[in-house]
Amino acid sequence: MSWTLPVSVIVSIALGLAAPGLRRLFGAGLGRVLALWPLALFVYFLGLAPGIAEGEVWRASFRWFTVPAGWLPGGAGPFDVHFGFALDGLAFLFVLLITGVGALVMFYASSYLGKDENHGAFFAYLMLFVGAMLGVVLADNLFVMYLFWEMTSITSFLLIGFWSHRPESRAGALKALLVTAAGGLAFLAGAALILVAAGSVDLETLLAGGEGLRSSPLYPAMLVLVLLGAFTKSAQAPFHLWLPNAMEAPTPVSAYLHSAAMVKAGIYLIARMAPILGGTALWVLLVAGAGIVSLVLGAYLALRQTDLKAILAFSTISQLGLIIALFGWGTTAAVAAAVLHVLNHSVFKAALFMMVGIVDHETGTRDIRALRGLGAFMPVTAAVAMVAALALAGVPPLNGFVSKEMFFAASLETGPVLAGVPGGGVLAVLFPALAVLGSIFTFIYSLRISHGVFFGQGRPPAAAGGHGRPHDPPAGMWLPPVVLAALAVVLGVAPGLAEGSIVAPAARGVLGPVDVPHLALWHGFNAPLLMSAAVVALGLVAYARGPALDAVIGRLPVAPNMNALYDGFLDGLQKTADFVEKRLMTGFTRDYIAYMLGFLLVLLGVTAASVGPFSLQTDWPPQGSLEWAELLLAVLMAAVALSVPFFRSRVAAVVSMGAVGTGLVIMWTLFRAPDLALTTLVVEPVTLLLFLLVFVYLPRLTRDVFPKTARWVNVALAAGGGLATTLLLLGVRGLRADRTVADWYIENSLPLAHGANVVNVILVDFRGFDTMFEITVLALAGLGVYILSNLRFKGGPK
Amino acid sequence: MMQKTLLRVVIGGSILSYGTFLALILVGGLNTGLAPVLQEGVDAYTDPVPQALILTAIVIGFGMTAFQLALAYRTYQETGTDSLDELGRDGGDGEDA
Numbered sequence: 001m002s003w004t005l006p007v008s009v010i011v012s013i014a015l016g017l018a019a020p021g022l023r024r025l026f027g028a029g030l031g032r033v034l035a036l037w038p039l040a041l042f043v044y045f046l047g048l049a050p051g052i053a054e055g056e057v058w059r060a061s062f063r064w065f066t067v068p069a070g071w072l073p074g075g076a077g078p079f080d081v082h083f084g085f086a087l088d089g090l091a092f093l094f095v096l097l098i099t100g101v102g103a104l105v106m107f108y109a110s111s112y113l114g115k116d117e118n119h120g121a122f123f124a125y126l127m128l129f130v131g132a133m134l135g136v137v138l139a140d141n142l143f144v145m146y147l148f149w150e151m152t153s154i155t156s157f158l159l160i161g162f163w164s165h166r167p168e169s170r171a172g173a174l175k176a177l178l179v180t181a182a183g184g185l186a187f188l189a190g191a192a193l194i195l196v197a198a199g200s201v202d203l204e205t206l207l208a209g210g211e212g213l214r215s216s217p218l219y220p221a222m223l224v225l226v227l228l229g230a231f232t233k234s235a236q237a238p239f240h241l242w243l244p245n246a247m248e249a250p251t252p253v254s255a256y257l258h259s260a261a262m263v264k265a266g267i268y269l270i271a272r273m274a275p276i277l278g279g280t281a282l283w284v285l286l287v288a289g290a291g292i293v294s295l296v297l298g299a300y301l302a303l304r305q306t307d308l309k310a311i312l313a314f315s316t317i318s319q320l321g322l323i324i325a326l327f328g329w330g331t332t333a334a335v336a337a338a339v340l341h342v343l344n345h346s347v348f349k350a351a352l353f354m355m356v357g358i359v360d361h362e363t364g365t366r367d368i369r370a371l372r373g374l375g376a377f378m379p380v381t382a383a384v385a386m387v388a389a390l391a392l393a394g395v396p397p398l399n400g401f402v403s404k405e406m407f408f409a410a411s412l413e414t415g416p417v418l419a420g421v422p423g424g425g426v427l428a429v430l431f432p433a434l435a436v437l438g439s440i441f442t443f444i445y446s447l448r449i450s451h452g453v454f455f456g457q458g459r460p461p462a463a464a465g466g467h468g469r470p471h472d473p474p475a476g477m478w479l480p481p482v483v484l485a486a487l488a489v490v491l492g493v494a495p496g497l498a499e500g501s502i503v504a505p506a507a508r509g510v511l512g513p514v515d516v517p518h519l520a521l522w523h524g525f526n527a528p529l530l531m532s533a534a535v536v537a538l539g540l541v542a543y544a545r546g547p548a549l550d551a552v553i554g555r556l557p558v559a560p561n562m563n564a565l566y567d568g569f570l571d572g573l574q575k576t577a578d579f580v581e582k583r584l585m586t587g588f589t590r591d592y593i594a595y596m597l598g599f600l601l602v603l604l605g606v607t608a609a610s611v612g613p614f615s616l617q618t619d620w621p622p623q624g625s626l627e628w629a630e631l632l633l634a635v636l637m638a639a640v641a642l643s644v645p646f647f648r649s650r651v652a653a654v655v656s657m658g659a660v661g662t663g664l665v666i667m668w669t670l671f672r673a674p675d676l677a678l679t680t681l682v683v684e685p686v687t688l689l690l691f692l693l694v695f696v697y698l699p700r701l702t703r704d705v706f707p708k709t710a711r712w713v714n715v716a717l718a719a720g721g722g723l724a725t726t727l728l729l730l731g732v733r734g735l736r737a738d739r740t741v742a743d744w745y746i747e748n749s750l751p752l753a754h755g756a757n758v759v760n761v762i763l764v765d766f767r768g769f770d771t772m773f774e775i776t777v778l779a780l781a782g783l784g785v786y787i788l789s790n791l792r793f794k795g796g797p798k
Numbered sequence: 799m800m801q802k803t804l805l806r807v808v809i810g811g812s813i814l815s816y817g818t819f820l821a822l823i824l825v826g827g828l829n830t831g832l833a834p835v836l837q838e839g840v841d842a843y844t845d846p847v848p849q850a851l852i853l854t855a856i857v858i859g860f861g862m863t864a865f866q867l868a869l870a871y872r873t874y875q876e877t878g879t880d881s882l883d884e885l886g887r888d889g890g891d892g893e894d895a
Contacts (some may be wrong), residue, residue, distance in 0.1 A: 106822050587808075588882060590800040641813050650805065660816055670832040671823055672844045676852055683860045687812070690864055694871045699880055704802040714800045729821055742845040750836055758834035758846040763853060772853050781861035785868040 002060040005138050006083035008041050009148075012131030023120035030119045031110025032476075035103045038130055042099040045092065046120035049501040055508065058087040059140065079200060083466045086140035086203070089505025093339060094137040094268050096502065097346045101260035104480035108354055109252035111476030112361065122162060126256070129155040133261050137268055142191035142201040149187065149229070149265065153180045156262050160249040172245035175566065180669075185230025187269070190225030193218050203272065210276040224275050226269065227286055234266025236324060237294040240317045241562045243265030247309040251357030253329040254309065258316045259349035267320060267342060272326050274510050279332050281421045288328025288414075288427075292434050294321025299603075300439030303553055308356045308366040308453070311445050312349070315392065316437060319345050322407060326432075329414050332507075336516045339506040343498065344391065344399040344491065351388035351484035352449070358473050358481075359453065364464030368448055372458030380456040380472045380482065387485040389450030390648065391492065393443040393539070394532060397521055399491035401532070404439065408528035409625055411435040436531050443539030451543075496588070597721045604724050630670050637663040650701050654691045658684060675759045702740050804870040804880040808863065815859040822848045822855070 015037055019030065042698075048058070061084035087095065106126060113119060128778055132155055135148030154177070159505070161173030197216040198209050213219060230236075235243035243263070249255055257263065266538050267433035270287065277283060298318025305311045323345070326338035358381050359374065360366050375382035394404035411432040418424030463470040472478055482737065491498055496519055504516040523529065542549050554592045584595070640659050647653040661684040668677035693743045706714065745766065763771050799810035815844035825848065874880050 227844065557832040590802070590882070593800055641816070644809060645801065645806070653806070653809055657812055660813060664816055664819065667820070673823070673849045673852075674833050674835065676819075676849055676856070679853055679856050684857055687860060687863055690867050691809075694867045697871050698874055701803060701805065704806070706802075718800065725817075725821070729824055732825060739845065742843075742847055745846055746834065746836070746843050758836065758843070759849045760854065762846060763849040767850065770854065774857060777858055778861045781865045784865050788821055788865075788868040788872045791872075 001133060002058045002085070002087075004089055005058060005060045007222050009085070009131050009135045009138065009309065012037065012041075012127055012134060016127030016129075016131060018126055019124035020120035023123075026115075028119060029110065030079055031106045031113070031123050034123050034127060035106035035110070037127075038099040038106065039103040041134075042096060042103060045087075045095050045099065048087070048092070051559050052087070052089055052092045052505050052566060053501050055505070055513065060085045061140065064144070076331060077116075079195070080141055081201065082141060083144055084140040084202065085138040085144075087138060089507070090268075090339070090509025091137045092509075093343060093502055093506035094264065095134065097260040097264065097343065098130060098133045100138065101256060101350050101484075102126075104483060105252050105256040105350065105354075107252070108255070108357070108477055111474060112250065112252050112357055122159075122250075125155055125162070126160040126253075129159060129256075129261065133265065136265050140203050142194065142203070142206075145269075146184065146188050146191060148603075149233075150181065150184050151270075152262060152265055153177055153184055156180070156246075156257055159257065160246045161255045162250055162253065163248070166246075166248065169248040172242075172248035176242040176246045179566075183229045183239065186225045186232075187229025190222045190229065193222035193225065193297050197222065205576075206276045213276060214280055219277070219280075220282060223280075223282060223286070226273055226277065227290075230266040230269040231268070231290055231335065232266070234263045234320045234324065235294075235316070235317050236266070236290045236321060237297050238562050240294065240298065241566055242311045243317055244310055247307075251261075251309070251353060251360065254312070255350045255353030255357065257574075258313065259353060260346040263316060264342065264346070265321055267323055267327075270324060271338070271510050274327050274330060274335070275512065278327070284328055284330070284417055284421050286328070288325045288431070291321045291323070291325030292438075294318060294429060295325060295438040296434050296441070297321075299438045299445065302445045303441055303549075304558070305445075308359065308371075308449055309353075311368070311449055312352055312356060315442070316349060316446065318442060319349065319392070322435075322438070322477070325435075326410055329410055329417050329431075331410060331413060331417060332511060332514055333406060333413060333517055334410035335510050336507045336519075337403055337410050339510070340406065340495070340498075340503050340519065341403040342506075343502065344403050344488070347484050347491065348388040348391040348398075348400060348402070348488050351384055351481040351488065352392065354477070354481035354484070355385045356449075358477055359470075361473060361477070362464060362470035363461045365461060367409050368452055370461050371453040371463065372456045373460040374470060375454035377469045378454070378472045380478050384478070384481045384485045385450040385454055387488055388481070389446040391488045392618065394439060394444035395536065397489070397492045399488045399495065399498070401492060402495045402519060402521060405523060405528045405532060406519075408432065408435060408439075408531045409526075412527055432531070436535060439535045440539050440542065443535055444543050446541045447539070448546075452546075492559040492600075493521060495521060512600075517748050567730045590714075594717055597717045601717070601724055604728075616659050630667070630784055633663055633666055634668075637667075649705070650695055650698070654688065654695075657691075658688045661687070673759075675757070700790055802882045804873065804882065807882070808866045808870060811866065812859070812863050815855065815862075819852045819855060822852050 015034060019034065022033070023030050064081045064083035067079040106123065109122065109126070111121075113122060129152060129179075132148045132151035134143055136152060141143035141146060157177040160176050161169050163169045165450050191201055194206065194213065197218045198206055200206060200209075200762075213222070216222075228239075232239045232242075243258065247258070249257070268721070274283075295318050298314045298321055302314035302318060303313045305314060318521045319341075323338050323341050326334040326341070356366060358378070359371065362378065362381075363371065363374070391398035391400035394400045414431055415428050418428050421427065440625060461470070462468075499516075499519045503519060507516045508514065531557045558680065637660050640656050640663070644653050644656050647656065661680065663675050663678045665684065668674075668680060745762055749755055749758045749761045753761045753765040755765065799814065801810065821844060832840055832843050832847065834843045836843075870880065873885065877885060879885060883891050
């Protein structure tokens, strides 16, 4: 029943929002209760497996909004955008990972977090994150996917920064947010380009029309933008900078975000877009290139780390690179290996993170130089660590071995894919070589975090808190990783279990209806087995000579990364904001006036430049008539007004102002406005009086000293503002040809309001409420004047 | 209004409002009929709407000027300066505004 798709997302989000309230009900057991929901979803979705295996697709769709015609460049449209969900084989695999690992992580986190930590907030973020991830993989169009995509960015920000009292946590969370959200915007831009080119963002439509998209002139741009989104999310080189810092998160968060969820969203996007945008030379170069570089670089950087979690962080970059390289190659064998490795990586990486959390919890350190011989005290944890790490290293009979063999096999068969790619001949040799190199690095650090920590020679560390020996944690913490480790063994020994129901449908979701190669532990003696043997042999030798290896690595340069760029960007942003703020918010009204006038002039100038100058009404005499007396008066008033700023004498300045006011009275008389003339005649002397009254208490005017440039800028702004206003008025004069309102008032003044003076009638009758408020303003001003002149501040002069 | 002396700013504001009145009456069209006081046998009046607007503006402008003057007066009484620069420095609002 397809309505379960939106329900699974919505209920997850609702539970997230309700979690802080549920905390009161369940206390510290909240996580275990909430874990039941993803568990229920896992069981429910697993029940759909037979149908999915036969190629069924579950759908639920509602109209969301319509893109109106003409809104997009090119004039296409209108389009409906549906809030649609769909579950096919590919989404099915990710849904199982999100819910399955999610349930285990919640169970684990419930024990991991101390009793006095804020369980309500933690599980709220986690549930919201689960909902967002489900939304990403179930979305059946790109805009819906983007919506949930950004939601994962925000919730992961909250999760990584959960210990917000630590500055490192905050910085790590911010970095993750900035990098992934910037990538998200790129993805949105890519989706918009796809909409322009294909006329739809529905995945079903896009799958049918991939051919057209790949030949579109916009194709390179949309591919790069979409890949930017995926690479930032999956922490691929060179955008991997956020992932190591994200290790500041509580370990259960890392276990989830960096094994099954957050980083897998990028993988999911690439897998989704592979049949639509994939298969071109550009795709192979970008995707396989970034993947293989990340594989080697991540594994190499992992060798340089001593912190268990840092090693796992770089390991995640590296393993995701492996998967992305496989999608880049895009052959049937490669895609089958990729989806299998998505599953395997989630299983063993989540187990490893949980193991690290236990070690950290029990010993209080994550430094592999201090951690030695823990196996004797923590047998269960040691078993989990060995199984999961060997799976990561690709040792039989564990699940990682199966997918790594397939990866090697796929790396040897890239010839046909690379046929049309520039430099393809070199790459066909380079790819397997780099695959083996990355795998050797992987093998070495895998042993370091498992064998070295639990069986290495040396003094085992004391338990956290200094009492006695470290020991295995309570069942709440070891049970989830044991389940995952057991799964790693089962999927290794009998990979066929996952083949028909999970892996093959997922691969068909990318490839279409084809035969997917059988999964098996034993493929016979062939080239991939030889490569595996080489990895194991060389890895063992290098691991045994650990100090020598460290010495060699210590002399190699640290690979360049984008941290400097990121820090510089943040720093620059801060400085720019500071500069702008200091410049804009000066606290002086005159500066604000200058900015407004300046902006107005720029706006007018730009408008005039782009649409051409507006026409000025220069007919003479203008509409109606303008007599010489009026013109003369206007010139006189302007001259007097202009002289005001130059007066040194206060009386002269105020009298000039009064002269302009008196000029207005004459103006009103000439322009047939008796009411205005009368009012001005009353108001003007009172204003003058007020000024003169205040004079007694104000100092004499002095010359305002401005720096020379400021003075000229002010003069230019004032002159420009005046000129622009004059021109504007000349432009709009007489435009108000429509006299409907005026005639209505004139006609109805007598019959409706029984008043002959139309202006008076408008004020006191037609617009009576306006006048009432006007009087209120006046009253308030009067009150203000009264208070100001009578109030004495404490201690002020009387 | 871009000067530094309080009094000058107030005067500037007044003159700016005079200009606004003139602009309003200009937009309404000049001298296109008789004053809008109804009389027998006359049907060409000037537009009363701008006049009503201006009348309101005059009153509000007067209120504002009075308030500003009182404010300027009190400011000088309290702080002993009528220079906006000094006021900005003393008030320290240039930094936090």
